[in-house]
Amino acid sequence: MAKNKDKAAKGAKSKKSGGLSFFAILVMGVLLFMVALPTFITLVVGLLPSVLAFFFDRHQGRYLARCVFGLNFSGVAPYVMELWHEGGQSVSIATQQLLDPMTMVIMYGAAGLGWLMYLAMPPIVANVLNLTAQRRTVELREQQRELVKIWGENLISEIEKGHR
Amino acid sequence: MADNAKMQPDDTSSGADMDLEDDEAGRGQADQKAPSSDAPPPRTGGGRHVDVGNFRVFPDLRLPEFDSGPSQAFVAEGIKRDDGAIFALVADPTLPTRSELLRVLSGIRIGGQLDLLDYDIVYWPPLDRSTIVCFYAKPGGSKVFTDGGKKAVIDEHDLPSTVIVPLINILTVLSDKNLAHRNIRADNLFFADEKRASVIAGDCASCPAGFAQPIVYEPIDRMLAEPAGRGAGALSDDMYALGITIAALGIGHTPLSKFSDKEIVDMKLARGSFQTLAAQEKLPLTLIEPIRGMLCDDYEERWGLTELNNWLDGRRVKPVQGNTERRAARAQNIGGRDYYTARGLANGIFNNWAASLAPLRDGVVEVWLRRGMNDADRSKAMSEAMRQMAWSGSDKRTAEDVLVSRGIAILDPNGPVRHKGFSAMLDGLGPMLSYDVQHGKGAQAFSEVVVRDLPTFWFSRISGFRPEIQSQQQVYKGLRYYMQQQSMGYGYERCLYALVKNQHCLSPLVENEYVIHIAQLLPALEKVASVTPHSSWPVDRHIAAFIAVRLQDDTEPQLTALQNPGDEVEFSRSIISLLALVQWRHGPDSLPHLGLWVARLMEPATKVFHSRERREKVEREIPKLAKRGNLVELYNLINDEKERRKDQDEFISAVEEYSAADSEVFDLETSGPARMILAEQIGRQVASFASTMIALLTVSALFMMTVW
Numbered sequence: 001m002a003k004n005k006d007k008a009a010k011g012a013k014s015k016k017s018g019g020l021s022f023f024a025i026l027v028m029g030v031l032l033f034m035v036a037l038p039t040f041i042t043l044v045v046g047l048l049p050s051v052l053a054f055f056f057d058r059h060q061g062r063y064l065a066r067c068v069f070g071l072n073f074s075g076v077a078p079y080v081m082e083l084w085h086e087g088g089q090s091v092s093i094a095t096q097q098l099l100d101p102m103t104m105v106i107m108y109g110a111a112g113l114g115w116l117m118y119l120a121m122p123p124i125v126a127n128v129l130n131l132t133a134q135r136r137t138v139e140l141r142e143q144q145r146e147l148v149k150i151w152g153e154n155l156i157s158e159i160e161k162g163h164r
Numbered sequence: 165m166a167d168n169a170k171m172q173p174d175d176t177s178s179g180a181d182m183d184l185e186d187d188e189a190g191r192g193q194a195d196q197k198a199p200s201s202d203a204p205p206p207r208t209g210g211g212r213h214v215d216v217g218n219f220r221v222f223p224d225l226r227l228p229e230f231d232s233g234p235s236q237a238f239v240a241e242g243i244k245r246d247d248g249a250i251f252a253l254v255a256d257p258t259l260p261t262r263s264e265l266l267r268v269l270s271g272i273r274i275g276g277q278l279d280l281l282d283y284d285i286v287y288w289p290p291l292d293r294s295t296i297v298c299f300y301a302k303p304g305g306s307k308v309f310t311d312g313g314k315k316a317v318i319d320e321h322d323l324p325s326t327v328i329v330p331l332i333n334i335l336t337v338l339s340d341k342n343l344a345h346r347n348i349r350a351d352n353l354f355f356a357d358e359k360r361a362s363v364i365a366g367d368c369a370s371c372p373a374g375f376a377q378p379i380v381y382e383p384i385d386r387m388l389a390e391p392a393g394r395g396a397g398a399l400s401d402d403m404y405a406l407g408i409t410i411a412a413l414g415i416g417h418t419p420l421s422k423f424s425d426k427e428i429v430d431m432k433l434a435r436g437s438f439q440t441l442a443a444q445e446k447l448p449l450t451l452i453e454p455i456r457g458m459l460c461d462d463y464e465e466r467w468g469l470t471e472l473n474n475w476l477d478g479r480r481v482k483p484v485q486g487n488t489e490r491r492a493a494r495a496q497n498i499g500g501r502d503y504y505t506a507r508g509l510a511n512g513i514f515n516n517w518a519a520s521l522a523p524l525r526d527g528v529v530e531v532w533l534r535r536g537m538n539d540a541d542r543s544k545a546m547s548e549a550m551r552q553m554a555w556s557g558s559d560k561r562t563a564e565d566v567l568v569s570r571g572i573a574i575l576d577p578n579g580p581v582r583h584k585g586f587s588a589m590l591d592g593l594g595p596m597l598s599y600d601v602q603h604g605k606g607a608q609a610f611s612e613v614v615v616r617d618l619p620t621f622w623f624s625r626i627s628g629f630r631p632e633i634q635s636q637q638q639v640y641k642g643l644r645y646y647m648q649q650q651s652m653g654y655g656y657e658r659c660l661y662a663l664v665k666n667q668h669c670l671s672p673l674v675e676n677e678y679v680i681h682i683a684q685l686l687p688a689l690e691k692v693a694s695v696t697p698h699s700s701w702p703v704d705r706h707i708a709a710f711i712a713v714r715l716q717d718d719t720e721p722q723l724t725a726l727q728n729p730g731d732e733v734e735f736s737r738s739i740i741s742l743l744a745l746v747q748w749r750h751g752p753d754s755l756p757h758l759g760l761w762v763a764r765l766m767e768p769a770t771k772v773f774h775s776r777e778r779r780e781k782v783e784r785e786i787p788k789l790a791k792r793g794n795l796v797e798l799y800n801l802i803n804d805e806k807e808r809r810k811d812q813d814e815f816i817s818a819v820e821e822y823s824a825a826d827s828e829v830f831d832l833e834t835s836g837p838a839r840m841i842l843a844e845q846i847g848r849q850v851a852s853f854a855s856t857m858i859a860l861l862t863v864s865a866l867f868m869m870t871v872w
Contacts, residue, residue, distance in 0.1 A: 061849075061852075063848035063849065063851065063852040064848075066852035066855060066856060067848075067851045067852050067855040068855075069855070069859070070852070070854075070855025070856045070857075070858055070859040071855050071858055071859065073859045073862075073863075074858050074859045074861075074862035074863075077859075077862050077863050077866055078862075078866060081866045081867075081870055085870055114855050117851045117854065117855060118848065118851045118852075118855075120851075121847035121848065121850050121851035121854075122843055122844040122845075122846075122847025122848060122851075123843075123847070124847065125843040125844075125846045125847040125850060126839065126840055126843030126844070126847070128843075129839050129842065129843050129846075130836075130839065133832045133835075133839065136828070136832060137829050137832050137833065140825040140828055140829045140832075141825075141829065143825050144822055144825050144826070147818050147821060147822050148822075149776070150775060150776060150777065150818065151774055151775060151776065151815060151818050152774070152776045152779075154771075154774050154815075155774075155815075155818060155819060155822055158815075158819050159819060159822060159823060159826075162819070162823075
């Protein structure tokens with residue numbers, strides 16, 4: 001019973017925090033819309049894969065969303081900087097940027113790379129772990145062979161006796 | 165002196181070859197008699213001879229007049245000094261000698277006794293084995309008595325001074341040392357000189373007490389025992405034998421010699437010793453009083469040395485009844501014969517073992533004791549024995565045998581322990597066991613007697629003061645425990661060596677070497693090791709028991725380890741330990757053949773070390789130490805306590821390490837799916853972290869580029 005209560009409390013907390021961050025993003029979005037509309041437009045269009053990933057990734061930790069967002073933002077960030085530095089926050093320049101297919105390729109390509117990285121990293125890690133395990137097994141077998149060499153078959157029979 | 169004497173297996177002057185050549189001829193002359201007992205021994209080197217310390221014995225020249233029971237006399241001479249005329253008495257190796265008497269008599273002169281100059285263990289060619297040889301000074305005169313004569317050898321008036329006085333002397337000396345001669349008889353007496361003025365008694369140490377005595381010379385209680393089991397006895401037994409000896413010398417032949425042993429037993433039991441003798445023989449009138457006194461069947465009433473001395477001095481001596489055995493008002497029938505005395509009935513029961521069970525079990529004997537004998541005490545003891553049989557439980561047959569045996573003990577408590585075919589006095593159980601074992605009867609009867617605790621019951625029933633028997637009680641306490649143990653170092657073998665001090669080791673390995681003292685054991689084994697294949701251990705049941713009894717050190721730990729022959733490591737270690745202990749205590753320092761024997765069989769003992777390296781080191785050392793023949797070093801090699809503990813500790817660590825490695829390998833081999841799940845999780849985390857880092861770097865780089 002107490003366990004169920006704890007679980008419910010935990011769920012409510014995470015929901016609350018998730019709701020808070022969404023609210024913070026919404027507030028920031030509204031402020032950005034009011035203060036810097038061209039930047040807002042570029043970010044909304046450019047970060048569209050991240051938004052989609054955010055909605056589709058329901059796993060704990062939302063690693064897919066984080067991966068896609070990280071690289072997606074890296075792709076969008078140069079255009080936002082250009083908008084601020086050279087465009088003087090002009091909607092037309094923002095529109096011009098977004099209509100350039102190269103811009104979209106870079107922004108969405110970067111998001112795609114993030115997705116690929118998300119897919120590729122677990123097998124790589126699995127291979128590393130397997131190799132480590134194999135090396136350890138070989139080491140242990142070698143250690144056992146050394147022990148048998150020193151103590152003879154007595155060692156095995158003693159262990160078998162212990163097992164019985 | 166005897167201890168210092170060396171064993172000289174063969175003639176040193178003529179050499180081994182000559183012995184072999186002479187052997188065939190020697191067999192033909194095995195019983196050749198010496199021309200005369202007084203004739204000087206051959207001084208030349210001719211003829212086969214055996215040198216023993218200061219003496220030389222001629223195995224082909226017999227002196228039958230000096231034979232004593234189974235011991236045979238041979239011509240002998242002194243080599244290094246002039247000991248006068250001597251003869252060698254070769255003991256039968258299948259019979260134990262009397263160690264206390266050998267020790268007391270050797271090297272000292274006691275009036276009335278043949279001088280025992282020395283004794284030694286000697287390889288005796290005619291028997292092809294070693295045995296004890298006693299060297300006696302030849303008496304000055306001839307043998308006093310030759311059976312079959314019709315008139316007295318010594319005049320009855322001369323008997324006191326010629327026979328009784330010298331014999332009183334030897335009996336006094338021996339009884340002062342709590343010993344008995346037990347071989348006083350007319351045909352074992354010799355004239356001390358040619359004047360025939362006094363006699364001396366012959367050998368009494370070369371065979372078990374009373375073994376060589378005709379049954380008539382044995383008192384009524386001891387005559388019922390087997391010859392080997394008649395017991396060491398006491399002065400009262402010698403007094404009885406002296407009484408018969410006087411009678412024999414007085415009448416010129418052995419009393420009752422026309423009767424068989426069985427008839428003599430029956431007559432003595434029915435009438436008493438003196439009455440039987442008086443009825444059958446014409447005893448000299450002047451000797452009737454001492455004969456009656458010395459043949460009294462009650463050992464407490466029998467004349468002792470004081471009464472005999474008083475009689476010699478012409479003083480009045482308390483008269484004794486010849487037979488004090490109480491007779492019953494009515495007879496008790498066993499096996500178709502009527503018995504009127506308890507002692508006679510006990511003998512009847514022993515001779516009709518199976519038929520006696522019913523009257524004992526059904527209380528007939530108990531009623532006879534109560535009503536016929538009017539003996540409430542023995543009747544009560546009999547009903548108690550019957551009640552104990554009823555409680556005996558499952559093994560009814562054993563309980564019935566025990567009842568019969570106890571019944572005999574109640575009826576004749578001073579007689580021998582009797583059980584089925586076994587009959588031996590309490591102080592004669594050891595020699596009886598020795599005789600049975602060495603004459604093919606085995607130890608079964610003795611084992612049953614001891615396991616059924618019959619001696620204890622007998623001790624509890626003894627009436628009167630019999631120090632020679634009661635002193636044995638302490639010895640018997642351990643026997644039952646020994647018999648109940650099955651392993652090496654226990655069993656009847658242990659009892660044998662504990663009971664018979666002069667018993668030689670009966671192990672087939674060293675039996676022919678006649679090993680009596682523990683110090684002889686290893687040299688004997690060394691000799692065996694040089695000629696036999698080393699296929700089995702040099703320690704068997706007999707040797708283990710011999711060591712356990714003769715060695716003063718505590719050998720219980722080794723014997724305990726021998727209980728489990730399956731544990732070959734502990735078994736071999738214990739055997740090596742036993743032998744090493746003997747060598748450490750008694751030497752000799754070098755036993756190369758025995759060392760090699762032990763070394764070949766000690767392979768299991770090297771397993772005491774777990775480490776291969778240590779074992780190989782030990783295996784390399786063994787041949788070196790074996791060649792040196794030091795068993796103690798061999799034992800220390802496998803018993804280095806510090807090294808063993810270190811080896812054991814390291815082995816335990818190794819086992820733990822091996823097991824831990826095994827478990828880890830098992831975990832690694834079975835954790836594949838779990839590792840995949842872990843890899844998935846870690847991979848995602850790594851990807852998200854990398855992505856975040858790229859984003860941060862990109863933003864930082866752009867910011868820098870913009871600012872600068």
